[in-house]
Amino acid sequence: MSERLAVIDAAKQSGKSLEDTSTFGRGDLLSMFLKAKEAKPDFFHDGRVLTMAVSMAFAGSETTGISLAAVFYYLVQNPECYHKLVRQIDDAARSGLIEERPGGLVSWAESQKLPYLDACIREAFRLHPAPGLLLERIVPPDGADICGEHIPAGTIVGCNAWVIHRRPEVFGDDVETYRPERWLEVTKEKRKEMDGTMLHFGMGSRTCIGKNISLLEMYKLIPSFLRRFEVFLAHPHREWKLHNAWFVRQLDFDVLFKTRDRGVPE
Secondary structure, eight states: OHHHHHHHHHHHHHTOOGGGSHHHHSOSHHHHHHHHHHHOTTTSOHHHHHHHHHHHHHHHHHHHHHHHHHHHHHHHHOHHHHHHHHHHHHHHHHHTSSOOOGGGOOOHHHHTTOHHHHHHHHHHHHHOOSBOSOEEEEOOTTOEEETTEEEOTTOEEEEOHHHHTTOHHHHOSOTTSOOGGGGTSSOHHHHHHHHHHOOBTBOGGGSOTTHHHHHHHHHHHHHHHHHHEEEEESSTTOOOEEEEESEEEEESOOEEEEEOOOSSOO
16 A cells, blocks of 8 residues: 555655656556545545455455365365265266366366265355344334334444344254255245345345356365365364454364375376
8 A cells, every 4th residue: 555655645745647657557446545535635635545445355355265174174074975075076077067177176167066065064154154243124214123123213233144144944854964965955935935044245236246257266275275285183073163343253173184096186
């Protein structure tokens, strides 16, 4: 940010157009925030630019990292699920559904042909949604009727994904169990209800703007990693610890991994 501000100051002193500077021409989020600062300096001061830039980086990496850790944790804690997923990935590679590439990389399109992968990821999202506090909304001026109660205007209301994702009437009585098969054994109507109850990315018009890129990263990284490596718990009898500070971060989750012999040149 300091480097960008220095370029802007130099351009102003020399009388150059800010649009012609490398700072404004980059088209990334920081350049957008700095443009807003020039347009509305009273509102978008340097501190606000820094806050916005840091929050973008933090939210995008932390939530995806938490979700990836959850997927791998539940897989290594449930070996039958782990091996079932690896078999599906290997079978897809042998049948040609997954193209053989250096490093075992799997494309987004190929990952969408792996239903058990999808089920494993959704089940991890269900048991460990990244946000651990309420997803807040403010009741509009006319108030709102929620669950048979009239809530007055201005009231902050919200749902906690950790509670909603464990509703037995939606997901079954074994809501505390990691069981990816629950996503594959239901009708289309029930699957739609389950999907509509998932709040890990928020819901409706306030859905996380980074949802699609986060899913892209996860659906490509997990099968690519499992094609190339075997993963083990470093401490098999120790459960992780969780710390809720808006995002529910995992602690004491250590793994070991080694290269798999896939029988193809790297």
